[in-house]
Amino acid sequence: QQQVKQSPQSLIVQKGGISIINCAYENTAFDYFPWYQQFPGKGPALLIAIRPDVSEKKEGRFTISFNKSAKQFSLHIMDSQPGDSATYFCAASQDGGTSYGKLTFGQGTILTVHP
Amino acid sequence: GAGVSQSPSNKVTEKGKDVELRCDPISGHTALYWYRQSLGQGLEFLIYFQGNSAPDKSGLPSDRFSAERTGGSVSTLTIQRTQQEDSAVYLCASSQGQGRGYTFGSGTRLTVV
Numbered sequence: 001q002q003q004v005k006q007s008p009q010s011l012i013v014q015k016g017g018i019s020i021i022n023c024a025y026e027n028t029a030f031d032y033f034p035w036y037q038q039f040p041g042k043g044p045a046l047l048i049a050i051r052p053d054v055s056e057k058k059e060g061r062f063t064i065s066f067n068k069s070a071k072q073f074s075l076h077i078m079d080s081q082p083g084d085s086a087t088y089f090c091a092a093s094q095d096g097g098t099s100y101g102k103l104t105f106g107q108g109t110i111l112t113v114h115p
Numbered sequence: 116g117a118g119v120s121q122s123p124s125n126k127v128t129e130k131g132k133d134v135e136l137r138c139d140p141i142s143g144h145t146a147l148y149w150y151r152q153s154l155g156q157g158l159e160f161l162i163y164f165q166g167n168s169a170p171d172k173s174g175l176p177s178d179r180f181s182a183e184r185t186g187g188s189v190s191t192l193t194i195q196r197t198q199q200e201d202s203a204v205y206l207c208a209s210s211q212g213q214g215r216g217y218t219f220g221s222g223t224r225l226t227v228v
Binding site: 006034036041042043044045046049089091101102103104105106107108 | 218
């Protein structure tokens with residue numbers, strides 16, 4: 001019930017292409033869905049987040065698409081750049097109750113953008 | 116401070132020794148979390164602090180692991196009698212509260228030899 005499944009494990013994209021990473025969750029009580037970007041030797045950094053009352057959120061080249069009925073959400077990186085090469089994690093949490101905003105993370109996707 | 120600070124950044128210890136990992140959260144952040152990241156794996160929740168209390172310790176793997184937070188600020192994660200399977204990156208994050216994004220530190224890479 002607490003799992004978040006992320007795919008693919010790794011992704012190679014050419015510069016200028018679109019990178020798409022998918023996540024699926026089971027717990028319908030989740031109500032906050034962030035994406036984190038992690039560079040080697042650094043901690044994850046919040047990239048973009050969405051709540052289930054909207055189906056899409058866009059910030060610059062990064063877009064989250066959210067499908068509540070399918071319990072799926074995805075990250076789209078438009079015009080991918082070599083500097084986007086990093087590990088991306090999706091996550092989910094349930095505010096309030098006994099969950100205290102504890103995040104459940106996907107397994108991560110290693111994105112490589114070739115010049 | 117400007118960010119979450121963790122120390123040491125790297126720690127190599129012998130099996131059976133105790134280690135202490137430190138986290139300095141962002142000033143004013145009341146929530147503090149510890150996560151563990153094993154090689155090629157996602158982030159595994161360990162413990163959550165709200166102020167100085169720990170309402171959720173459910174992720175601590177065994178009684179060899181403990182953590183405390185003092186003054187609503189600095190937190191220490193202690194691992195006693197370290198084992199090789201404890202080798203991982205230990206990440207600390209702080210937040211202004213529920214529903215707010217976490218800010219992670221750069222982590223402590225622990226290697227047990």
